[in-house]
Amino acid sequence: MREDDAEASEEALAEICHTYWSPLNAFARRSRNSPQDFEDLTQGFFCLMIEKETLAKADPTKRKLRSFLLGARKNYLRDGWARRTAVELGEMIDLTPINAEKEEEQYQLEVASEEQSTDQIFDHQ
Numbered sequence: 001m002r003e004d005d006a007e008a009s010e011e012a013l014a015e016i017c018h019t020y021w022s023p024l025n026a027f028a029r030r031s032r033n034s035p036q037d038f039e040d041l042t043q044g045f046f047c048l049m050i051e052k053e054t055l056a057k058a059d060p061t062k063r064k065l066r067s068f069l070l071g072a073r074k075n076y077l078r079d080g081w082a083r084r085t086a087v088e089l090g091e092m093i094d095l096t097p098i099n100a101e102k103e104e105e106q107y108q109l110e111v112a113s114e115e116q117s118t119d120q121i122f123d124h125q
Contacts, residue, residue, distance in 0.1 A: 016055065017046050020066070023122045024073050026107050030118045035104070045076050070122055 021042060028045075029038040049055060049072070058068045110121050 013050065013055070016065075016069075020069055021046075022103055022106060023066075024069065025103065026110060027070070027073055027118055027122050028077060029107060030121075039100075041077065045073060048076065066123065070119065 024045060025038050025042040028041040029035070054072060058065060110116075110124075116124070
């Protein structure tokens, strides 16, 4: 891979992580107990996506990126892989959002409206 391609890929991955961190974290949070668990699960999810090059499997002709990510997220949570490896992954890469307080405030606003399903909140974000 050329250096320009590698740099562009890293920038695109960083943009995806930045854009989808909050909705994926909120999705995990609705089914878990502590904020640390949510962050570990989200961080572990992104680490696995990077390690397995999962985004390369996304086919824009079949479905939107957000649907692909949500499906991958659901599989990740269901597999339980995060519960066994979140601590190890957390030591390797720090993907914690820059403004955790803002993330918490946003989540609290969304939780106040229990009328929407988890999938609807994810799509909204």
